[in-house]
Amino acid sequence: MKSLFLITLLIIAISTHNYAQEFARYFTDGSLRVDYMHTANDKIEIISLDELYHEPYWGGSQINLIDTFNYGNYKIEVIDSNSNTLIYSRGYSSLCAEWIFTPEAKTTSRSFSESVVMPFPKNKVKILFYKRQKNQTWQSIFQLIVDPKSYSIIPQQKTKIKSFNIHNSGKSSEKLDLVILAEGYTEGEMQKFMNDAIRFKDTLLSWKPFKQYVNQLNFWVVPTPSPESGTDIPGEGVFVNTIFDSHFYTFGTERYLNTTNNVAVRNAASNAPYDQIYILVNTAKYGGAGIYNYYSICTADHPNSGFVFAHEFGHAFAGLADEYYTSEVAVDGIYDLSVEPWEPNISTLVNFDQKWKALVTPQTPVPTPASETNKNIVGAFEGGGYLAKGIFRPSLDCSMKSIIHNQFCPVCSKAIQDRIKFYLH
Template identity: 40%
Template structure:
């Protein structure tokens, strides 16, 4: 019996893993998307989810194989279950600008609400969905809201939105087997769309000069969506400049002049509702230096600043691969963004709480931990103190990676591996 029991446990574990891995897309989903609009509301001490609207959209361009990813990135998580069987059929991790705002001083005294969107393949049968937040105290998932959705409900909107002209810049193949990267125009007037397309082509050429994107260009489709603005550029409160644009982008996010974002993610998704979309890049028509990027949300950068290519690469690293900022010596508006007693979920920073789950196995033999900075070897792999906006207690893989400085030397091996894993999620 002692010999048989372990074998039984191994078989059961294998069958459980197999049943989880073999979720057949066609058993549960159609080729369309279910969009869920909701609000995240609260302050520094609490947050809640409020459902706004359910919609049917015409395209699901995302993965049809990795419906439950092997990694758990993001400050939030969305799960969908088949109501009849209870089987988990879809999972999606993401972060939001609201989460960052909760770490600011303002959140200690003023509550706010930010519009949000998640999308999933359109279900064939009734599902239960659940939203989770990552508990900062221990890094574990805490349920925020459960809701049941009947895909045949007459209250699921099928209303069309504005459909903008688009150009396919890179044609890698069928959307469901590729990374569909979508550039959208912000702060370009109707008469400036030729400039927008030229700016996108510059960015795309620059993007595919950088590894690992260069080696994996064939895994991408790239679109340019021509969404016109009534005026040029984003808002710039520091210069008392206010613009009318589809996505309400602005500098001075949280009081930081270069932080270029929009808090209206609903407006962002409205622009791409009928375009195959896995990753969104908002290209903003301005010479002013700035940008922003949030995991599975969007990335954004200026079109005409001389550092535009490097900013794009950096910000897309956040939004696409979940890479954390490695800098620690510049102005930020956050207060105690990371709990040093918990391992960060971002793959390229560590508190050493669970370093074995990060890049420990990539280190050369006898690498000291922490690793002293050697100015003559800024790209030597190690464990260097400083990162995540904090000078103590958080560590980065090399001294000067793309996620710390605007460098043409590019990403470190750890970040490159994380990006490759993100590409694999969509194409394998």
């Protein structure tokens, strides 16, 4: 028995050693950040290179380098040129992907700054960019060769600010790391920012399923000062000078709070090892946004800000869709009802086996009537993804449906847990 235990220990030691060797074979310290412009209208999308940076930290796993989720509207694949091996991949979405579905995109083109980040490669790499098509297949839209020895890679950080750890569970490569950035806080309001960040950290860690993983998450804060306090409210003629230029009324929707100053956001985030960026905005007005593997943003002082914080993180971290369908949104026609959407918590029932059917008991009718008796079961309730018909959600209610609902449904909870586990190796 004892020898079996020793052999098991030895096997674990050898495999850990191999993973470390494998990572060191392709990557070195820090991360490679690729900034690019994403220009689009409702018909075409063009990616063009902006800048390359060698940043000081890599916050992600050194083992789980290949994306296994297949979420997001875009993905990158990184190929090691020497061995022609896929060494890194990641799915993500962006504000541009949403803008394409607004009326404005039918009559004009726009450019958005975006970034992808990966562990810094040792050898020359080819980075392939893909866009998800309506039928859910991937289309190649851009590729780039990066020589890690090139002097065109900027080695200095453009915004150097000391980050602070407000919740430490261990090594960044084995934990999920969130970095919280200050937006619309002046120098004199930095203590308020620290208090606000700790309050939201505590809220998220009190929320299921995150509370089971209190010792698996790291929280960092970057106290980025703004010249002025608050954020822009264009619909009311309010414009203030802040570090990330955040604003309400994105695409004409008052509560939709975003920033298009991606370079400033990424420059600030580079001060900590991170897997997810959270921008905390110093205002009491209601609003926020969360975009998969892009960022989360919410306001600090609205009475419902704690709920919004968790809801937006559901989008940005776990790729969860909105399960509501009655509120006004700026986008139209995002979901093609003839295929399954990529988000794990909505279904067109075109291929329900692919989705959460395994969590539905055989006695539960599909579609599931929205009745009081079905309040606490997993089924397929019609209405979700901004559509009252043709899209189904797993539960009668969920934090992704009603902002003031203090619970993710079982399907959203499982999606969040699967994502957390991906970072814990």
